[in-house]
Amino acid sequence: MIGIVVSGHIHFASGMQSAMQAIAGEQKQMVFIDFTETLSTDQLEILLRQAVAEVDSGDGVLFLTDIPGGSPANRALNIIMDTPKTELLSGVNLPMITNAAFEREECSLSELVEALLEIGAFSLQDMRKQFEAALQAEHETGNKNGL
Template sequence: MQIIVSGHGHFATGLQSNIKLLAGDLPGLSFVDFTGEMDEQQLAAKFTSLLEKDDQALFFCDLLGGTPYKQAVLLTRNFPQIAIVAGCNVGSLLEICVAGDWQKESPTALGEKFVIVSQQATKMFHHRHVQTEPEDGDGI
Protein backbone atom coordinates (compact mmCIF):
# COMPACT_ATOMS: atom_id res chain seq x y z
CA MET A 1 0.00 0.00 0.00
CA GLN A 2 1.29 3.42 -0.91
CA ILE A 3 0.11 7.02 -0.92
CA ILE A 4 0.84 9.00 -4.07
CA VAL A 5 0.75 12.74 -3.43
CA SER A 6 0.29 14.82 -6.57
CA GLY A 7 -0.76 18.29 -7.59
CA HIS A 8 -0.11 21.28 -9.77
CA GLY A 9 3.26 22.99 -9.75
CA HIS A 10 5.40 21.86 -6.86
CA PHE A 11 2.49 20.97 -4.60
CA ALA A 12 3.72 17.41 -4.02
CA THR A 13 7.37 18.19 -3.35
CA GLY A 14 6.28 21.16 -1.24
CA LEU A 15 4.31 18.77 0.97
CA GLN A 16 7.28 16.41 0.96
CA SER A 17 9.48 19.21 2.30
CA ASN A 18 6.87 20.13 4.91
CA ILE A 19 6.48 16.55 6.11
CA LYS A 20 10.22 15.93 6.24
CA LEU A 21 10.69 19.03 8.41
CA LEU A 22 7.90 18.05 10.80
CA ALA A 23 8.15 14.26 10.92
CA GLY A 24 11.19 13.09 8.95
CA ASP A 25 11.03 10.67 6.04
CA LEU A 26 7.86 8.59 6.17
CA PRO A 27 7.76 5.24 4.34
CA GLY A 28 5.17 4.46 1.69
CA LEU A 29 4.78 8.00 0.36
CA SER A 30 5.57 9.06 -3.21
CA PHE A 31 5.47 12.66 -4.44
CA VAL A 32 4.70 13.52 -8.07
CA ASP A 33 4.62 17.14 -9.24
CA PHE A 34 2.68 18.17 -12.35
CA THR A 35 4.71 21.07 -13.66
CA GLY A 36 4.17 23.34 -16.65
CA GLU A 37 6.78 21.43 -18.66
CA MET A 38 4.75 18.20 -18.44
CA ASP A 39 1.74 16.96 -20.34
CA GLU A 40 -1.00 14.59 -19.15
CA GLN A 41 0.65 11.55 -20.71
CA GLN A 42 3.91 12.16 -18.84
CA LEU A 43 2.02 12.48 -15.58
CA ALA A 44 0.06 9.29 -16.29
CA ALA A 45 3.32 7.48 -17.08
CA LYS A 46 4.79 8.50 -13.70
CA PHE A 47 1.64 7.30 -11.94
CA THR A 48 1.65 4.00 -13.84
CA SER A 49 5.29 3.39 -12.99
CA LEU A 50 4.49 3.74 -9.28
CA LEU A 51 1.40 1.51 -9.55
CA GLU A 52 3.38 -1.22 -11.31
CA LYS A 53 5.51 -1.47 -8.15
CA ASP A 54 2.50 -1.53 -5.79
CA ASP A 55 -1.03 -1.41 -7.17
CA GLN A 56 -2.61 -0.80 -3.76
CA ALA A 57 -2.59 2.98 -3.67
CA LEU A 58 -4.36 6.07 -2.50
CA PHE A 59 -3.90 9.21 -4.58
CA PHE A 60 -3.78 12.41 -2.49
CA CYS A 61 -4.47 15.17 -5.06
CA ASP A 62 -4.56 18.93 -4.64
CA LEU A 63 -7.78 19.75 -6.52
CA LEU A 64 -10.98 17.93 -7.34
CA GLY A 65 -11.16 17.79 -11.14
CA GLY A 66 -7.58 18.97 -11.71
CA THR A 67 -5.25 17.16 -14.11
CA PRO A 68 -3.55 14.97 -11.46
CA TYR A 69 -6.97 13.99 -10.13
CA LYS A 70 -8.35 13.24 -13.61
CA GLN A 71 -5.31 11.17 -14.57
CA ALA A 72 -5.64 9.14 -11.38
CA VAL A 73 -9.34 8.58 -12.12
CA LEU A 74 -8.49 7.34 -15.63
CA LEU A 75 -6.07 4.81 -14.12
CA THR A 76 -8.90 3.15 -12.19
CA ARG A 77 -9.78 1.35 -15.45
CA ASN A 78 -6.58 -0.71 -15.20
CA PHE A 79 -6.06 -0.43 -11.45
CA PRO A 80 -9.58 -0.69 -9.96
CA GLN A 81 -8.33 -1.04 -6.38
CA ILE A 82 -6.88 2.48 -6.16
CA ALA A 83 -8.72 5.27 -4.35
CA ILE A 84 -8.47 9.02 -4.87
CA VAL A 85 -9.00 11.98 -2.54
CA ALA A 86 -8.72 15.67 -3.34
CA GLY A 87 -8.55 18.79 -1.24
CA CYS A 88 -7.30 17.10 1.93
CA ASN A 89 -4.74 18.94 4.03
CA VAL A 90 -1.19 18.37 5.22
CA GLY A 91 -2.46 17.92 8.78
CA SER A 92 -4.40 14.84 7.72
CA LEU A 93 -1.39 13.46 5.85
CA LEU A 94 0.80 13.89 8.93
CA GLU A 95 -1.74 12.56 11.42
CA ILE A 96 -2.50 9.43 9.44
CA CYS A 97 1.03 8.64 8.26
CA VAL A 98 2.74 9.24 11.59
CA ALA A 99 0.31 6.80 13.22
CA GLY A 100 2.06 4.13 11.16
CA ASP A 101 -0.71 1.55 10.70
CA TRP A 102 -2.28 3.11 7.60
CA GLN A 103 -0.61 0.60 5.25
CA LYS A 104 -2.85 -2.15 6.64
CA GLU A 105 -6.01 -0.39 5.43
CA SER A 106 -7.66 -0.66 2.05
CA PRO A 107 -7.21 2.35 -0.25
CA THR A 108 -10.93 3.16 0.02
CA ALA A 109 -11.01 2.98 3.83
CA LEU A 110 -7.88 5.10 4.01
CA GLY A 111 -9.38 7.67 1.63
CA GLU A 112 -12.49 7.95 3.78
CA LYS A 113 -10.29 8.45 6.84
CA PHE A 114 -8.39 11.26 5.08
CA VAL A 115 -11.62 13.12 4.34
CA ILE A 116 -12.81 12.85 7.95
CA VAL A 117 -9.46 13.89 9.46
CA SER A 118 -9.17 16.83 7.04
CA GLN A 119 -12.64 18.05 7.96
CA GLN A 120 -11.88 17.77 11.67
CA ALA A 121 -8.56 19.59 11.30
CA THR A 122 -10.02 22.52 9.38
CA LYS A 123 -10.84 25.26 11.87
CA MET A 124 -11.22 29.02 11.99
CA PHE A 125 -9.71 31.25 14.64
CA HIS A 126 -12.27 33.51 16.32
CA HIS A 127 -10.97 36.54 18.15
CA ARG A 128 -12.64 37.06 21.50
CA HIS A 129 -12.35 40.19 23.53
CA VAL A 130 -10.97 39.50 26.98
CA GLN A 131 -12.55 41.63 29.67
CA THR A 132 -10.10 43.19 32.09
CA GLU A 133 -10.94 44.31 35.58
CA PRO A 134 -11.56 48.04 35.84
CA GLU A 135 -9.03 50.05 37.77
CA ASP A 136 -10.40 51.30 41.08
CA GLY A 137 -8.37 54.51 40.98
CA ASP A 138 -6.87 54.12 44.46
CA GLY A 139 -3.58 52.77 43.27
CA ILE A 140 -3.61 50.37 46.19
Template structure:
Protein backbone atom coordinates in the same frame (compact mmCIF):
# COMPACT_ATOMS: atom_id res chain seq x y z
CA UNK B 1 -0.89 -4.02 6.17
CA UNK B 2 1.23 -1.44 4.38
CA UNK B 3 0.14 1.69 2.57
CA UNK B 4 1.79 3.44 -0.36
CA UNK B 5 0.93 7.03 -1.16
CA UNK B 6 0.98 8.98 -4.42
CA UNK B 7 0.79 12.76 -4.19
CA UNK B 8 -0.01 14.66 -7.39
CA UNK B 9 -0.27 18.41 -7.79
CA UNK B 10 0.06 21.41 -10.01
CA UNK B 11 3.62 22.66 -9.63
CA UNK B 12 5.80 21.54 -6.76
CA UNK B 13 3.04 21.59 -4.12
CA UNK B 14 3.03 17.79 -3.62
CA UNK B 15 6.80 17.69 -3.17
CA UNK B 16 6.72 20.63 -0.77
CA UNK B 17 3.84 19.08 1.22
CA UNK B 18 5.82 15.85 1.57
CA UNK B 19 8.88 17.80 2.71
CA UNK B 20 6.82 19.66 5.30
CA UNK B 21 5.14 16.46 6.50
CA UNK B 22 8.52 14.78 6.90
CA UNK B 23 9.58 17.60 9.24
CA UNK B 24 6.84 16.38 11.60
CA UNK B 25 6.56 12.66 10.82
CA UNK B 26 10.14 11.84 9.88
CA UNK B 27 11.51 10.57 6.59
CA UNK B 28 8.95 8.49 4.71
CA UNK B 29 9.23 5.54 2.39
CA UNK B 30 6.68 4.33 -0.15
CA UNK B 31 5.57 7.86 -1.05
CA UNK B 32 5.83 9.36 -4.54
CA UNK B 33 5.34 13.12 -4.92
CA UNK B 34 4.57 14.06 -8.52
CA UNK B 35 4.52 17.55 -10.00
CA UNK B 36 2.70 18.72 -13.10
CA UNK B 37 5.03 21.38 -14.44
CA UNK B 38 4.86 23.56 -17.54
CA UNK B 39 7.11 21.17 -19.44
CA UNK B 40 4.82 18.13 -18.85
CA UNK B 41 1.62 17.06 -20.53
CA UNK B 42 -1.30 15.25 -18.94
CA UNK B 43 -0.06 12.09 -20.65
CA UNK B 44 3.39 12.56 -19.08
CA UNK B 45 1.87 12.92 -15.62
CA UNK B 46 -0.40 9.92 -16.20
CA UNK B 47 2.68 7.82 -17.02
CA UNK B 48 4.36 9.03 -13.82
CA UNK B 49 1.27 8.07 -11.79
CA UNK B 50 1.18 4.64 -13.49
CA UNK B 51 4.89 4.10 -12.79
CA UNK B 52 4.46 5.16 -9.14
CA UNK B 53 1.47 2.83 -8.81
CA UNK B 54 3.44 -0.08 -10.31
CA UNK B 55 6.26 0.52 -7.86
CA UNK B 56 4.05 0.89 -4.78
CA UNK B 57 1.58 -1.89 -5.58
CA UNK B 58 4.47 -4.35 -5.87
CA UNK B 59 5.14 -4.06 -2.12
CA UNK B 60 2.17 -2.27 -0.52
CA UNK B 61 -1.27 -3.68 0.30
CA UNK B 62 -3.04 -0.36 -0.29
CA UNK B 63 -2.19 2.55 -2.59
CA UNK B 64 -3.74 5.95 -1.88
CA UNK B 65 -3.55 8.85 -4.32
CA UNK B 66 -4.01 12.42 -3.09
CA UNK B 67 -4.50 15.17 -5.70
CA UNK B 68 -4.68 18.89 -5.17
CA UNK B 69 -7.79 20.01 -7.12
CA UNK B 70 -10.92 18.18 -8.24
CA UNK B 71 -11.10 18.19 -12.04
CA UNK B 72 -7.50 19.38 -12.53
CA UNK B 73 -4.87 17.59 -14.57
CA UNK B 74 -3.40 15.65 -11.59
CA UNK B 75 -6.95 14.49 -10.77
CA UNK B 76 -7.43 13.49 -14.41
CA UNK B 77 -4.13 11.57 -14.49
CA UNK B 78 -5.08 9.59 -11.37
CA UNK B 79 -8.64 9.04 -12.64
CA UNK B 80 -7.36 7.71 -15.97
CA UNK B 81 -5.11 5.26 -14.14
CA UNK B 82 -8.00 4.10 -11.97
CA UNK B 83 -10.17 3.65 -15.07
CA UNK B 84 -7.41 1.48 -16.53
CA UNK B 85 -7.71 -0.88 -13.56
CA UNK B 86 -5.11 0.45 -11.14
CA UNK B 87 -6.61 -0.36 -7.78
CA UNK B 88 -5.94 2.74 -5.73
CA UNK B 89 -8.06 4.87 -3.44
CA UNK B 90 -8.16 8.45 -4.68
CA UNK B 91 -8.92 11.77 -2.99
CA UNK B 92 -8.73 15.42 -3.93
CA UNK B 93 -8.02 18.26 -1.54
CA UNK B 94 -4.43 17.38 -0.69
CA UNK B 95 -3.49 19.24 2.47
CA UNK B 96 -0.89 18.89 5.19
CA UNK B 97 -3.17 17.67 8.02
CA UNK B 98 -4.52 14.81 5.91
CA UNK B 99 -1.08 13.90 4.60
CA UNK B 100 0.49 13.84 8.07
CA UNK B 101 -2.38 11.78 9.44
CA UNK B 102 -2.08 9.24 6.62
CA UNK B 103 1.68 9.01 7.09
CA UNK B 104 1.16 8.27 10.79
CA UNK B 105 -1.75 5.84 10.17
CA UNK B 106 -0.29 3.63 7.47
CA UNK B 107 -1.56 0.40 9.00
CA UNK B 108 -5.19 1.33 8.32
CA UNK B 109 -7.18 -1.10 6.19
CA UNK B 110 -8.48 -0.25 2.73
CA UNK B 111 -12.02 -0.43 4.08
CA UNK B 112 -11.28 2.20 6.74
CA UNK B 113 -9.32 4.66 4.57
CA UNK B 114 -12.21 6.64 3.08
CA UNK B 115 -14.03 7.17 6.37
CA UNK B 116 -10.77 8.02 8.14
CA UNK B 117 -9.69 10.59 5.54
CA UNK B 118 -13.12 12.21 5.46
CA UNK B 119 -13.09 12.51 9.25
CA UNK B 120 -9.66 14.16 9.26
CA UNK B 121 -10.72 16.42 6.39
CA UNK B 122 -13.64 17.78 8.41
CA UNK B 123 -11.22 18.73 11.17
CA UNK B 124 -8.44 20.07 8.93
CA UNK B 125 -9.90 23.53 8.50
CA UNK B 126 -11.23 25.69 11.27
CA UNK B 127 -11.29 29.37 11.98
CA UNK B 128 -8.67 30.98 14.18
CA UNK B 129 -10.48 32.90 16.84
CA UNK B 130 -8.45 35.19 19.04
CA UNK B 131 -9.40 37.82 21.54
CA UNK B 132 -7.20 40.79 22.23
CA UNK B 133 -5.99 40.99 25.80
CA UNK B 134 -6.44 44.04 27.95
CA UNK B 135 -3.45 46.36 27.85
CA UNK B 136 -2.21 45.15 31.23
CA UNK B 137 -2.40 41.40 30.37
CA UNK B 138 0.43 39.42 28.82
CA UNK B 139 -0.44 37.40 25.74
CA UNK B 140 0.44 33.70 25.96
CA UNK B 141 -0.27 31.52 22.91
Protein backbone atom coordinates in the same frame (compact mmCIF):
# COMPACT_ATOMS: atom_id res chain seq x y z
CA MET C 1 1.38 -1.18 4.02
CA ILE C 2 -0.74 1.06 1.81
CA GLY C 3 1.26 2.92 -0.81
CA ILE C 4 0.66 6.65 -1.24
CA VAL C 5 1.11 8.85 -4.30
CA VAL C 6 0.80 12.61 -3.75
CA SER C 7 0.47 14.83 -6.81
CA GLY C 8 -0.47 18.40 -7.58
CA HIS C 9 0.21 21.47 -9.63
CA ILE C 10 3.67 23.05 -9.84
CA HIS C 11 5.40 22.39 -6.47
CA PHE C 12 2.41 21.24 -4.41
CA ALA C 13 3.69 17.66 -4.05
CA SER C 14 7.33 18.52 -3.33
CA GLY C 15 6.24 21.23 -0.88
CA MET C 16 3.99 18.78 0.93
CA GLN C 17 6.80 16.24 0.92
CA SER C 18 9.15 18.69 2.61
CA ALA C 19 6.60 19.69 5.25
CA MET C 20 5.38 16.13 5.85
CA GLN C 21 8.91 14.80 6.25
CA ALA C 22 9.67 17.51 8.81
CA ILE C 23 6.74 16.17 10.84
CA ALA C 24 6.75 12.43 10.12
CA GLY C 25 10.24 11.74 8.80
CA GLU C 26 11.23 9.93 5.62
CA GLN C 27 8.50 7.53 4.46
CA LYS C 28 8.69 4.25 2.54
CA GLN C 29 6.17 3.51 -0.20
CA MET C 30 5.31 7.19 -0.61
CA VAL C 31 5.98 9.12 -3.81
CA PHE C 32 5.46 12.82 -4.54
CA ILE C 33 4.94 13.95 -8.14
CA ASP C 34 4.77 17.60 -9.18
CA PHE C 35 2.78 18.44 -12.31
CA THR C 36 5.03 21.15 -13.71
CA GLU C 37 4.71 23.25 -16.86
CA THR C 38 7.17 20.98 -18.67
CA LEU C 39 4.95 17.88 -18.39
CA SER C 40 2.04 16.99 -20.61
CA THR C 41 -0.95 15.32 -18.99
CA ASP C 42 0.00 12.09 -20.78
CA GLN C 43 3.49 12.26 -19.26
CA LEU C 44 1.95 12.94 -15.85
CA GLU C 45 -0.20 9.83 -16.14
CA ILE C 46 2.83 7.74 -17.06
CA LEU C 47 4.64 9.02 -13.95
CA LEU C 48 1.58 8.30 -11.79
CA ARG C 49 1.32 4.75 -13.15
CA GLN C 50 5.03 4.19 -12.49
CA ALA C 51 4.55 5.48 -8.95
CA VAL C 52 1.71 2.99 -8.36
CA ALA C 53 3.99 0.14 -9.42
CA GLU C 54 6.74 1.48 -7.14
CA VAL C 55 4.68 1.88 -3.94
CA ASP C 56 2.20 -1.02 -4.21
CA SER C 57 3.06 -3.91 -1.90
CA GLY C 58 -0.35 -5.56 -2.31
CA ASP C 59 -2.29 -3.56 0.31
CA GLY C 60 -3.42 -0.94 -2.21
CA VAL C 61 -2.47 2.56 -3.28
CA LEU C 62 -4.04 5.87 -2.33
CA PHE C 63 -3.69 8.95 -4.55
CA LEU C 64 -3.79 12.29 -2.75
CA THR C 65 -4.13 15.27 -5.11
CA ASP C 66 -4.50 19.01 -4.79
CA ILE C 67 -7.50 20.19 -6.84
CA PRO C 68 -10.63 18.18 -7.60
CA GLY C 69 -11.02 18.21 -11.38
CA GLY C 70 -7.41 19.27 -11.98
CA SER C 71 -5.05 17.31 -14.20
CA PRO C 72 -3.38 15.31 -11.38
CA ALA C 73 -6.79 14.24 -10.05
CA ASN C 74 -8.16 13.50 -13.51
CA ARG C 75 -5.16 11.40 -14.48
CA ALA C 76 -5.24 9.53 -11.17
CA LEU C 77 -8.94 8.90 -11.80
CA ASN C 78 -8.00 7.24 -15.11
CA ILE C 79 -5.72 4.93 -13.14
CA ILE C 80 -8.20 3.98 -10.43
CA MET C 81 -10.74 3.10 -13.13
CA ASP C 82 -8.50 0.30 -14.46
CA THR C 83 -6.31 -0.57 -11.46
CA PRO C 84 -7.66 -2.66 -8.57
CA LYS C 85 -7.08 -1.61 -4.96
CA THR C 86 -6.53 2.07 -5.75
CA GLU C 87 -8.40 5.07 -4.36
CA LEU C 88 -8.25 8.83 -4.88
CA LEU C 89 -8.84 11.76 -2.55
CA SER C 90 -8.60 15.24 -4.03
CA GLY C 91 -8.44 18.60 -2.32
CA VAL C 92 -6.08 17.27 0.34
CA ASN C 93 -4.11 19.27 2.89
CA LEU C 94 -1.01 18.73 5.03
CA PRO C 95 -2.87 17.21 8.02
CA MET C 96 -4.43 14.63 5.69
CA ILE C 97 -1.12 13.74 4.04
CA THR C 98 0.73 13.48 7.35
CA ASN C 99 -1.98 11.36 8.93
CA ALA C 100 -1.99 9.10 5.87
CA ALA C 101 1.68 8.42 6.53
CA PHE C 102 1.01 7.64 10.20
CA GLU C 103 -2.15 5.54 9.82
CA ARG C 104 -1.64 3.50 6.65
CA GLU C 105 -0.10 0.46 8.35
CA GLU C 106 -2.95 -0.03 10.80
CA CYS C 107 -6.02 -0.02 8.54
CA SER C 108 -7.46 -1.07 5.20
CA LEU C 109 -7.49 1.20 2.18
CA SER C 110 -11.19 2.01 2.64
CA GLU C 111 -10.69 2.71 6.37
CA LEU C 112 -7.80 5.05 5.56
CA VAL C 113 -9.95 6.95 3.05
CA GLU C 114 -12.70 7.42 5.66
CA ALA C 115 -10.24 8.53 8.35
CA LEU C 116 -8.62 11.07 6.02
CA LEU C 117 -11.99 12.51 5.01
CA GLU C 118 -12.74 13.13 8.69
CA ILE C 119 -9.32 14.70 9.27
CA GLY C 120 -9.75 16.94 6.23
CA ALA C 121 -13.11 18.20 7.44
CA PHE C 122 -11.82 18.74 11.00
CA SER C 123 -8.57 20.46 9.99
CA LEU C 124 -10.33 23.32 8.22
CA GLN C 125 -11.27 25.73 11.00
CA ASP C 126 -12.27 29.36 11.38
CA MET C 127 -9.69 30.43 13.95
CA ARG C 128 -11.44 33.74 14.75
CA LYS C 129 -14.54 31.79 15.78
CA GLN C 130 -12.39 29.37 17.81
CA PHE C 131 -10.72 32.28 19.61
CA GLU C 132 -14.01 34.09 20.25
CA ALA C 133 -15.61 30.90 21.59
CA ALA C 134 -12.67 30.40 23.96
CA LEU C 135 -12.95 33.98 25.20
CA GLN C 136 -16.70 33.57 25.72
CA ALA C 137 -16.19 30.32 27.66
CA GLU C 138 -13.61 31.99 29.91
CA HIS C 139 -15.92 34.94 30.48
CA GLU C 140 -18.82 32.65 31.42
CA THR C 141 -16.71 30.68 33.90
CA GLY C 142 -15.14 33.79 35.38
CA ASN C 143 -11.65 32.45 34.54
CA LYS C 144 -9.76 35.41 33.12
CA ASN C 145 -6.24 33.87 32.97
CA GLY C 146 -4.80 37.25 32.10
CA LEU C 147 -7.07 37.84 29.10
